[in-house]
Every structure is written in C-alpha cells, then in structure tokens.
Amino acid sequence: MAMTHVEKSDMTPEELWREALRGHQPSWEALYRLLGGRLYQFFLKNTGKPELAMDKTQEVFERLWKHRESFIDGSLNTWVFRIARNLLIDLWRRKPRAEILAEDPPEVVDPAIGVEESVLTKLHREDMLRHIDDSLNELSEDDRLILGVVYLGGLSLPELASVMEIPLGTAKTRCRQARLRLDRLLQERLKGQTPTLEAKETA
C-alpha cells in the first residue's frame, strides 16, 4: 500500500530517495515537493529566466536519477545542490563575460548593520520576500549562489563548503560577506533608499 503524502513528509530526504529507488513513485514525488521548489527558485534567482530555471531543475532530477547508483550515503541535499551548482557554473561559463567565482575572495570587513526596531516591527513577511527578490538581483553571482545554497537550499555551512568545494572557513567568510551585502541592500530598501553605485561597490 502506497504511503500517503503526510507519511512521506515525515521522512528524511535520504529515506525518500531510497524508497524512490525501489520504484516507489510517491517517494519520488515527495522528493520533488521537498527539493523542486528550492531548486527552481535557486536557478530562477541565479538566472532570472523561468524557462531556464525549469530546464535546469529538471536536469538536476534527471542527473539525480541517472546517477542514482553514485549516491550511497551522505546528505541528499548536498548532492542535489552540488549538481545544481555545477550546472549553474556550466551555464555561466557558456555566457560571454561570465563571472567565474573566485575560489578565495578577499576578506572584506563589513560592520554589522544596525537594525532599527521600528523597521522590524513594520516588516511583514511578504514585504521581506519582495525585498529579498529585488536585492538578490543586485548581488553578484557569487553572492547569489552562496545565499541560494544556504537560504534557499537550507544547507549548513559545512554542507556549503562541500557543495562549493571550498574549506569550511572560506565558506563561512563567503556566507557572512554575502549576507552582509544582502542586509545592506535590504536595509536601504526598507528605509526607502535606493542603493547607490558606491554602496554596491563598497559592498
């Protein structure tokens, strides 16, 4: 008897994966509901093209299934987003003037942004979502990739290091810098200010 959706949601991605490998279609569908939206948004925020985001999301699942024997243990999220990251880098490399991520970006000391209480109390969830959408478009590809893996994919910093194939310390630094630049943009938007070119360059 096939398991229900509720039952599936209680399972970890790895358990769903194992069930899907046995030919259990609901487990495969549950994996899609768990990862499909994240992957789609990840590609959508990094490419800005819904069709391309759909194709890349589908390609991730295709690779996942074609190379199903390659995944033995570990984090399925890490594996999935590593595939997504590689696809994204391949996509960038095909573009003219593609921005290749620096393996060891220079350390930038960004002071913590002060958050005003009034802003926080007025900020609703939908507003934050809209500002994040707009701010992500103004970030660099590197930052979008980092933030997408961490916040859209829900991966931890060690998993980020594994996906990005960089040391953990470098992953923390990159994540912190990307997050600070995003916060600067969000704060400026919340204050009704449009970030200037100087602010972006400083970021």
Next chain:
Amino acid sequence: MNCQEFQEKLLEPTTLAAFDQNPEASAHAAACAECRRLLEWNRKVAEGFSAMSLREPPAILRDRILRIPELVTREDASAKPVAETETAWFPGWRWLSGMGLSFAGAFLLYVLVVRPFDMGTAVREDSRPTTKGMQVSAVPPASVSEAVRPSPEPVIPALQPTSAEAKPPDTGAAVPSSPAIAIEVAKVPTVSTAKTTASSLPVSAPASAVAIGRVAVDEASTAMQVAAAPMAPEPKNRMAVTENQEPPATEMAFAPPPPKVVGTPLNTVVGEPLVPTADAPSASVSTAAGAGNTSPGASKSEEPIVLAQTENKGSQFGLADKRPSFTEGEILLREAVPADAEEAKAGSLDDQPLLDTSATSDQFAREFRASKKETTAMPTQQALPDLETRKERLLAIVQKHSDKVIEGPIDLNQWILAGWITVKERISLAAPQGRTWVTQHEDGQWKIELEP
C-alpha cells in the same frame, strides 16, 4: 557567549531555528538588545527565503520531473537495442569490407605467386656486378630481336628488352653483316632463369650466324646450363672461348663506361701456350667482376688494340668489360672472316662443348687450344683474294718497306704491329693452310714465294 559568538551563529539558518533551545544564546539575547535585534532580523530574512522556496514552480515542471524515473529507466532498457542498432548499420557496409579483403587477397596472391618471377629478375639485375658467369652467344640481328622479344614466359628479364630494343642499330642496323651478340648474365640458377636462357637462344640460327662463343666460368652458370639443357637444345653454331669475351652490345644498357681496352699482340696467339697467366686471368675469374679492369700485363703490351676502333666492329666490341688477351685478336680474326667461310667452319664447331668452369687451368688451356686450332684454321680460301693478288699486295708492302724487310718467312703479325697492314689485311693476305709466304731478295728485286 559573547556577541561575536552569538552573531556567528546567526549566519547559519539551520541553527537559527534552534536558537530558542540554546540556553546560552537565549540568555545572551535577553541581555544584549543589539544581538536580540540581529536575531529578529535574521529570522525575518530566513522567513523570506523560506517563503521564496515554498513558491510552487510551474505545474509543467512537476509533470516532467515525475516522469523522469520512467523515461530514464526506459532509456536504460533501450540502451542495448540502441547499441545493437549502432552496430546494425555495419552489415550494410560488409560489401566494402569484403572488397577490401578481396583486394588484400589478390595482393597477397600477387606477392606470393607472381612476384617471385620478378624477384628473380631483380636479383639477377641487382647482382650483376658480382656475376661470376657470363654467357655470350652471337646471333644474327634478327635472331636477337626474336630472342629478346617478350616471350609467353611469365617473366622476361629486363636485360633482354632493354638491350635489344634500346640498341637496335648496334646489333644489326649499323653492321648488317656483323654478328650481333646476345648476352645473358647467368647469376641465379632458377627455373625462370634457365627458361629465359633457353628461350633466348635461337634454336634455328641462320647459317651465316657467327657464334663467337660462350663463357661459363662459374658453377652458377654451369648449373643453369644443365637446367636449361633439357628445355631447349643448344644452338648449333656456338663455340667455347675464354673468359675474355667480347662484351656484347646488349650489355651497354647496364655496363659501366667502357675502359680503354688493350689487347695482347696477335703474335702471342700462335706460338705461345694458351695457359692462363697472371696477365691473362684464368677463366675462374669473374668476367663481370673484372669489368673496367685492365690486366697489368696487357697494359704493358707493345701495341694496344683498341677494339672500339676496329673498323665496323666498334659498335659491338668497343664496350665495357674488356680484358685484353690473346682471344681478342682471335675474335677479330673470326669477325673478319666472310660469313660463308664461317659457315663452312661452323659445322666443325657445333659439337664443341662449352668450357667447363670447374676445369683446371691445364684443362682449360687444352680445351682452348683445341678450339684455337679450329679457329685459326677457319679461314678458307674461298672468299680470300687469289694467291696472285695476295702476292702482289705483299710484294707492294715489301717494296714499300724494303729497307726494313729481311728475307725469309713473313710474319704478318709483326707487320700488323709495325702498322704496315691492318688486321683485316692480315686475314686477306694470309697464306693457305700449311704454307708460308717467304720473301727473297735477288738482284735488287723482292720476290714473294709460297713455300710449304
């Protein structure tokens, strides 16, 4: 926990949700307003990203992804048929591979069956400089053409067509009455070689043909003769001579530039024993190997005979591979004999065996002497001027050189050396067999008498 440790943990959204369960973090947030605002801010941002990830992608994507396992499994299942299909196109090209194999087989057949004959020829030609045996047969020009014409045999050595076709004037056109010489370099005693030798020899040579001789000086050629014997009879007019054979015109195609050929005085032919000496290399010496060499003794001859300048025979005898010896003069004598006289003599030479290359020098000398007697006795009186005419000519020469002539038997060879007469004149002025011209000086007048 201080502010730095607290803010580091805020970066990681996975730990953000569990901040409330962390007593140290909760205590620090309660004590630090700044860290509390940062905690709230990060929660707002995380909620925003979470709301973003919960956005439903297009429904079409769901359908496409849910079909992936089925499609991929179907592709995997069809992988083998695809592979078979990829190879299935090959049978359509089997005819091409068949053609390739056919060509390869034909080439192999050519190499194994046809090529050996060519190889025999090539070996003979390539090994020519070290040829130890040489067969020389004189045949009339027409016979040469027939001999060298490509026969139905699978292989005709390049030597024959090259020599005969490249130098037709030398063999016949320039000197129609002179004998043309066909030569074969017998080097490799193969069946093909033997066949070629047999086929190149005219079976029915004209009566006027002059067979100068054959030199067979090594075992290879001897073996080849033995092999060729049952295939074709030896020509009638063939005689044995020494190894210093006149190089035939056909050899021009491959012979090196002719050296200056000198000959031993003719007077050494008559009286001296015909035992090969150091000056006259024995028959065991390769004729071809001696091409271009001149024996030391011969080079010291009083009057070298440049055969290339010998009247109409230059085109045939002025060739390479000449070694002076007494046989040259002999050959010249034979050359000068009219054809009918030679034909009369040919009958006695038909059955002369070829020189045995394995014979010792004494045997060689005896055989040569035997052939020599017949050769010297060959000139008959039929075509020569009559005795009176010869006597008048001799008398004229004697009177011309009266201050140098002494009474007694006339040695025409000395006259040749002195330059009084030519070789041809010596033949035409020769005394009949068994008799000798004798000069007498009486009353201031020279007389010529024929005495026994």
